[in-house]
Amino acid sequence: MIEKEDVEQHLALNHETRPFEVKGPGDLAHKAYVAKIARAAMAMGNLSDGGIVCLGIDDKRMREMMPGLSTTQAADWSDFDNVSAALAKYSDPPVTFQTDQYTLSNGVTVVVLDISEFDRVPHVCKKSFPDVLQNGFTYVRPRGKPESVTVPSSSDMRDLLEIAISKGVREFVRRAGAAGLPLGLNDLQQDTDKTAYAQERSQAWQPRSEHTGLTTNPHGGLFGSWAYTDIAIRPGTYERERLNPARLDATLIEHVVRLRGWPVPMVDQREPIVRHGRWIAQDISAPGVHEEEAWRLFTSGQFLHRRALATDMHPDSPELAATHPAATGAVAVWDVLLYMVEIVEFGARWATTLECDTITFDIALNNVSGRQLISGDRKRDIRNDLIITADQVPASHTITTTQLLTDTRRTGVDLAQRILHKFGADIPDQVLLDYQAQILR
Incomplete structure (x- = not known):
């Protein structure tokens, strides 16, 4: 809701x-x-x-x-x-x-x-x-x-049919996976193309990236001192021209996720999209709606997304404030959890369209040194001494498309746990599954 x-x-x-x-x-x-x-x-x-x-x-x-x-x-x-x-x-x-x-x-x-x-x-x-x-x-x-x-048009009718077809395919895959029927690779392929994808990422995030958002400072990079998530979603096998460069923005818009009503990623069609030949980019800064994010999409199918944490976008919210006197800031459990579920849902749709056997999620929380993990919800409490000293909290997960489509929500919880565990949190999976089910569509 x-x-x-x-x-x-x-x-x-x-x-x-x-x-x-x-x-x-x-x-x-x-x-x-x-x-x-x-x-x-x-x-x-x-x-x-x-x-x-x-x-x-x-x-x-x-x-x-x-x-x-x-x-x-x-x-x-x-x-x-x-x-x-x-x-x-x-x-x-x-x-x-x-x-x-x-x-x-x-x-x-x-x-x-x-x-x-x-x-x-x-x-x-x-x-x-x-x-x-x-x-x-x-x-x-x-x-x-x-x-x-x-x-009004054949393209809108195709959109409607595509939703119905996709739902049917995913339900078939879910049932087949639950029954143990093999639909694809039994074993994960080795991540042999990691270097090629890393080279793309180095192009996308220049050390002196220009950004007009509230968080900009001349020495702090894209989001300044704010904490942010850094996401890369990529198919297993590298193909330089997997997607048509002329349709990159249209393809991305077709896969936007709105499980909370707000789009992930946010593609602002009223603002220009920067085109770099084989990849496109947009930086979003919307002070009135507390949104700071940036995304990149390559013709290889690699999608990159950075977004400031809710605790930094809403600094005046008592629920999102650190409670430990030694903490330099906070990271909210629900912010990590819900965003991971949204990202996994995006990845599931992406993998289906790209027709790839595997997909990899590379995740990191950046600028979090000294931050306290908080619930972020007054109805739920966690220990108040979960403070991390590392400035970056990374996690990575490669999964077959069949496994991903079988249970996207549980995969999202698994990704969130890979982050939360590094703060020292020990929250049962079922608690997180129940919480996201209450909030997300």
Whole structure:
């Protein structure tokens, strides 16, 4: 379920995005308004990873976060059973969603519908409403414009079919893997092309990389003194021209993960993407939404991602502050865990598209010397003496595509544990699995 802070980050962008739509205030008893919400919900359900419909905010007043819902409207739209029944009149199969009511930082109330990606088959409208819905039509969120409309092009229809096919393939692989049926390599190939990939990484991250973000200083590199994750995802065998250089950005956008509503990686289509021939790059600095990250993508299929830690992007949050007097800063368990699960999900989609037998995740936390590992969640406590002295915490994992697709969430937990163990944490896998299941779609 998306958190209030994430909702405000989306609103701070001051424009709707493909997975985030706002609707001004309206009554659950108003049929035309409900039909519009049903259209948005079906379109979000037909989007990879689903999306968010935020009720109570006018699209022209997103940054203001106004006007908000009345008390009665908020109560009605928070009633899951009534909302579910209202939307089910229009969608086949019914939309799967969660609701939550938030009081935003400016005091206004909104209700968020967190829509899940369809389970087996896309949502199709089963009841018309004048000027809003047409029986038998399928609604989507097209790439070109963030709006909920009937399928406008063959490429958008292919996107929808690709989601359904991918779900079927992954379910088959999961069941076959659980049954012990061999679908690919039995043993991991040796990482013989590691040097070639390392040369690409040296091109991508120059010591004096220019960056316009809040963390820039003339001597500190990309993120200055901030702690950040450094991720490399690469297929097992090196092929210099595996991907078409003209479609690198489009290919990346097709694989963006939105398990928390926010995109991983964030590709800002309103800003230029730097093209270096065989690789593309973008540095993201969005002070209003507390986002500092940078990504690189090569024609070999190697993807690189760096992102500042949540503890550094939210320095005023009491929950993200170190509690030990000797600590120089903090690293939150949930930040590591959720990001690793998102990265693994990206890797699973990437491996499927690249049709590679294995994929490697190289991970590091940088600038973490003296940092304390904290829960980051007031509902969960861990020991307060887990302080690391190393400035970098690395981890690496090579896995077959079959194993990866069999259980991506558990692989994400495994990657997180490879980091957390080096802080001295001994958190049971099941605790982490349960926690990510509560937060992520």
